[in-house]
Amino acid sequence: MLTKGHSGASQESMRVASALLSWGIYGATMDWQQNCKLGAEAYIELAMPYLSRGIDSLYEKESSTV
Numbered sequence: 001m002l003t004k005g006h007s008g009a010s011q012e013s014m015r016v017a018s019a020l021l022s023w024g025i026y027g028a029t030m031d032w033q034q035n036c037k038l039g040a041e042a043y044i045e046l047a048m049p050y051l052s053r054g055i056d057s058l059y060e061k062e063s064s065t066v
Contacts (some may be wrong), residue, residue, distance in 0.1 A: 024051065028047050
């Protein structure tokens with residue numbers, strides 16, 4: 001999913017980005033389960049912009065180094 005349309009990104013960048021995003025999702029899930037009174041949908045709506053910015057910044061960095 002991360003590499004779709006971004007073949008210029010290095011394998012190492014994709015590996016690091018995948019690890020950061022997956023742990024971010026895991027951490028957000030744990031935070032929601034243990035600390036939050038919001039419903040799942042409301043929490044996801046709050047979290048998605050941060051995840052999206054993380055993915056976007058990866059592509060911005062890759063395009064600036066190519």
